[in-house]
Amino acid sequence: MKAWVWSAIDAKWEEGFLALERYTKRERTALVTQNHKEGIVGLGTWVTTQRKNRKRLSAERVSRLEKFPGWSWNTLESGWQNGFEFLKRYVEKQGNAKVPDRFEVNGFPLGTWVGTQKTRKDRMSAERKSLLEEFPGWAWNIRQSAWDRGFAALEKYVVREGNSRIPQSYREDDVWLGRWVNKQRNNKTNLPPERISKLDNLNGWAWSHLSDAWEVMYQALLEYVKREGHARVPGKEPKLGYWVSNCRFRPERLTVDQRSRLGSLPGWEWPNKS
DSSP: OOOOOOHHHHHHHHHHHHHHHHHHHHHHHOOOOOTOOOTBBBBHHHHHHHTTTTTOOHHHHHHHHHHHHTSSOOOHHHHHHHHHHHHHHHHHHSSOOOOOOTBBBBBHHHHHHHHHHHHGGGOOHHHHHHHHHHHTTTSSSSHHHHHHHHHHHHHHHHHHHSSSHHHOTOOBBBBBBHHHHHHHTTTGGHHHHHHHHHHTTSSSSSSSHHHHHHHHHHHHHHHHHHHHHOOOOOSSSSHHHHHHHHHHHHHSOOOHHHHHHHSSTOOOOOOOOO
């Protein structure tokens, strides 16, 4: 049974309170985003109004509101707690705190909030920093976390496709992976050793498009050898035959590793230069 009210103003307040009660039972917190609506009730606006009008609220209403888990009278404090709770739930679902930049949940711009925390590290309390650092995958360095997201997307692609031949416009999740890969290749001399090592350890990674193309043809040659038992490709297979001929007669263009891999194939012959 609803509480008896004597005026339309009281009825409106009770309507907001009941909406907050429903929201809190479902979400386990009274932290509500500004634009959230609960049914026909603009709950975010209602909650903000209660905070602003705290001094004019009756002791009974103050007490009823303060019983909700996560309730806060401080707008700035509640805003941070709101973001933290959304991040906590994101981590529970995704297993890490690597939130995409434009990610939103229930109208809350979580990706933007996470980025803001990272820029405010030096002004943040030790307690808040500690709470954020407990999340798996949390990184304060925005560039570092962006690189990690790119690498994770590349790792996912390579595991699935077996190579790093990625179109320039290809996107994996929220990462423009084709552009990211090209940037790593073009910037190799400026990459720290640990990043170079992580890329080198990926099966199918190549530092150049030419190396990628060579690997494609080499795999085709391996398939041919598996089928025919030798690496003597006839002219009736023009693309592979031309590539094999080009490798045989221009060995100076190959790396030591490439020459070794070709030379170990059954039936492979280098040209006689005598």
